[in-house]
Amino acid sequence: MAQIFHPSTNVLANVSLVAVVVLPLGLLVGGSAISRSPWNTHVGLAKDQPAPFSHQHHAVELGIDCRYCHNSVEKSPYSNVPSTATCYTCHSQIWTNSPLLEPVRNSVATGQPLRWNQLHTVPDFVYFNHAVHVNRGLNCNVCHGPIQKEMMTYKGKPFFMAWCLNCHRNPEEYVGKREDVFSVYKKYQMDQPVVEDEAKLSDEEKKKLADTHLTPEQAALMDSGDYKRSNDEVEKGKELLSKYKVKKQQLSDCSVCHR
Amino acid sequence: MNYKHTSIAAHRTSLGLAAVTLTMLGAAGCHTDMWVQPKPKPQAESDFFVDGQSNRPPIPHVVDRAHLRTDDAYWKGIRGVNVVDGKPAGAVLVDEIPSQVYDAPEYKSAAGDKKELLAKVLDRGHERFNIFCSPCHGELGDGNGMIAKRGFSVKVPPRNYNTERLRAMPIGHFFDVITNGYGAMTPRAFQVDQNDRWAIAAYIRVLQYSQHAEESDLKSDEISKIDQPAAPAESSKKTGEGERK
Known part of the structure; x- marks a missing residue:
C-alpha cells in the first residue's frame, strides 16, 4: 500500500505545530500594536484647519487664559470651540x-x-462632562496632552475606554486642587526650575514657591509624561475625593458614562 | 501516525475560529448606528437646519416671557434718567453691586455676612478680570496688557482705569462697557456671564483704589509686608471693605 503522505509533509506538520502558537500570538500582538498606533488613534497628528491657530503662541507667549476662548469649560458638559x-x-x-x-x-x-476639523471625539453613547472634570481639579493636559506646546493642535491622548477607566478606578492618583487647574500655565510661562525635594523646605519657603514653581507632577503634566504619585500625594488625593464627595466605588459603573 | 491527524484537525479548527472571529469583528466595526447617533450635538454640523448648524440662534423678535429683563439696574446698570431743563440728558448709572448678584447660588453659601459676601464677589471678579480683561487692560488696569503691547495700542490704546474720569465713574459704567462694548472693545456679554460682569465691574473699583493707596491706608504690619509678594485675595478684601463704606 502506498503512503498517504509524502515524507515532505513532515515539514508541513512541524511548521503548522509552530504556527498554531505563533500565528495567533502574532495576530494579537500585531493587532494591538496597530490599534494603539497613531494610524488608528490619530494621536500626535495635526489636521489642517481653516486658520492655523497656535495654542503655544496664544496660551504661553501671550499668556491668555484657556477660559478666555473656552469660556464654557467650567460650567458646561461641552467645552466650546x-x-x-x-x-x-x-x-x-x-x-x-x-x-x-x-x-x-x-x-x-x-x-x-x-x-474646524474636530480632533477629539468620543462615541455618541459616551457622555463626557468637561465641567465635572475641571471642577475636580483635572488639568486640561491630563486628557489633551501638552496642549500649551502645540503650534498646530493635535490629539494628545488615545481616548481608549481603558484609559478612562484607569482614572475612574484610581481617582486619587489624578484628582487635584481646583485652583491649580489653570494657574499651572502661568507657572509654566514663568519657566522656573522645578522643586524636587519639597519636603525639605520650610513652610514659608513652600508657600513662596507654590505660586511660581511647578511641582514635579505638574512639570510631568506639562510634558505629557507619566507621573506616579507618592504615598503622601495619594493620601492628599483621597482627602480631595472626600472633599469633592466623589464616590469611588461607583465611579467605574457603566452608567457613569453610558446613559 | 495518529498525532498528525489531530494536529492538522486542531490547526483547521483554530483557523476556522480565527476566520469566524475576524468576520464578527469586521461586522461589529461596521455597526456604527450607536456611535454616530442622529441627534444634534453642540457646535456640530446639521443637515436638518438650513444654515447647517446644530446650535440654534434665538428666533428674531421672540420675547422671553419667563425671564423678562425689567430691572434696568441689574441688566443695564442704569437706575434712572438725568433731566436737564425738562429734557432727558443721559442715564444715571448704578454705583453698587445689585442685590441679585449676591443672591446667586455660588455666593449664597456664605454665612450671610455682607463683608464675606462682598469678598467672595470681589475674588470672583479678580479671577474673571484676569481671564477676560487683563490681556488688554493689564492686571493692574493700566491699559498695558500683553495684547496692547503686541500692537493693539498702536491703533486704539486700551483704557487705563486710573484716570480721574474713570475713577469718578459709577461701576454701572464698567458693567455697561463690558456688556455693550466701547470704542474698539467689542461687546462681551456673549463671553462673560451677567453676574461675573458685575463682579468684574466691582473689582475694577478695587484696582483703582489699589493704584491710589496712600501709606496711611495701611496698617503697620501690612507696610512691613510690602516687599514680599502679597496674597492677592487678601488685598482685594481690604480694599473691598473700604469701598463698602
Whole structure:
C-alpha cells in the first residue's frame, strides 16, 4: 500500500505545530500594536484647519487664559470651540491684514461659523462632562496632552475606554486642587526650575514657591509624561475625593458614562 | 501516525475560529448606528437646519416671557434718567453691586455676612478680570496688557482705569462697557456671564483704589509686608471693605 503522505509533509506538520502558537500570538500582538498606533488613534497628528491657530503662541507667549476662548469649560458638559466673535475681540485690531485670518474675517462678516476639523471625539453613547472634570481639579493636559506646546493642535491622548477607566478606578492618583487647574500655565510661562525635594523646605519657603514653581507632577503634566504619585500625594488625593464627595466605588459603573 | 491527524484537525479548527472571529469583528466595526447617533450635538454640523448648524440662534423678535429683563439696574446698570431743563440728558448709572448678584447660588453659601459676601464677589471678579480683561487692560488696569503691547495700542490704546474720569465713574459704567462694548472693545456679554460682569465691574473699583493707596491706608504690619509678594485675595478684601463704606 502506498503512503498517504509524502515524507515532505513532515515539514508541513512541524511548521503548522509552530504556527498554531505563533500565528495567533502574532495576530494579537500585531493587532494591538496597530490599534494603539497613531494610524488608528490619530494621536500626535495635526489636521489642517481653516486658520492655523497656535495654542503655544496664544496660551504661553501671550499668556491668555484657556477660559478666555473656552469660556464654557467650567460650567458646561461641552467645552466650546470659540466663535469667531472671540477671535475678533483682538483680531479686529491686530493682524487685521493677515491672509491667514481671511477665513475669520469672512466668518465675522457673514455670520457663518468656521468649520474646524474636530480632533477629539468620543462615541455618541459616551457622555463626557468637561465641567465635572475641571471642577475636580483635572488639568486640561491630563486628557489633551501638552496642549500649551502645540503650534498646530493635535490629539494628545488615545481616548481608549481603558484609559478612562484607569482614572475612574484610581481617582486619587489624578484628582487635584481646583485652583491649580489653570494657574499651572502661568507657572509654566514663568519657566522656573522645578522643586524636587519639597519636603525639605520650610513652610514659608513652600508657600513662596507654590505660586511660581511647578511641582514635579505638574512639570510631568506639562510634558505629557507619566507621573506616579507618592504615598503622601495619594493620601492628599483621597482627602480631595472626600472633599469633592466623589464616590469611588461607583465611579467605574457603566452608567457613569453610558446613559 | 495518529498525532498528525489531530494536529492538522486542531490547526483547521483554530483557523476556522480565527476566520469566524475576524468576520464578527469586521461586522461589529461596521455597526456604527450607536456611535454616530442622529441627534444634534453642540457646535456640530446639521443637515436638518438650513444654515447647517446644530446650535440654534434665538428666533428674531421672540420675547422671553419667563425671564423678562425689567430691572434696568441689574441688566443695564442704569437706575434712572438725568433731566436737564425738562429734557432727558443721559442715564444715571448704578454705583453698587445689585442685590441679585449676591443672591446667586455660588455666593449664597456664605454665612450671610455682607463683608464675606462682598469678598467672595470681589475674588470672583479678580479671577474673571484676569481671564477676560487683563490681556488688554493689564492686571493692574493700566491699559498695558500683553495684547496692547503686541500692537493693539498702536491703533486704539486700551483704557487705563486710573484716570480721574474713570475713577469718578459709577461701576454701572464698567458693567455697561463690558456688556455693550466701547470704542474698539467689542461687546462681551456673549463671553462673560451677567453676574461675573458685575463682579468684574466691582473689582475694577478695587484696582483703582489699589493704584491710589496712600501709606496711611495701611496698617503697620501690612507696610512691613510690602516687599514680599502679597496674597492677592487678601488685598482685594481690604480694599473691598473700604469701598463698602
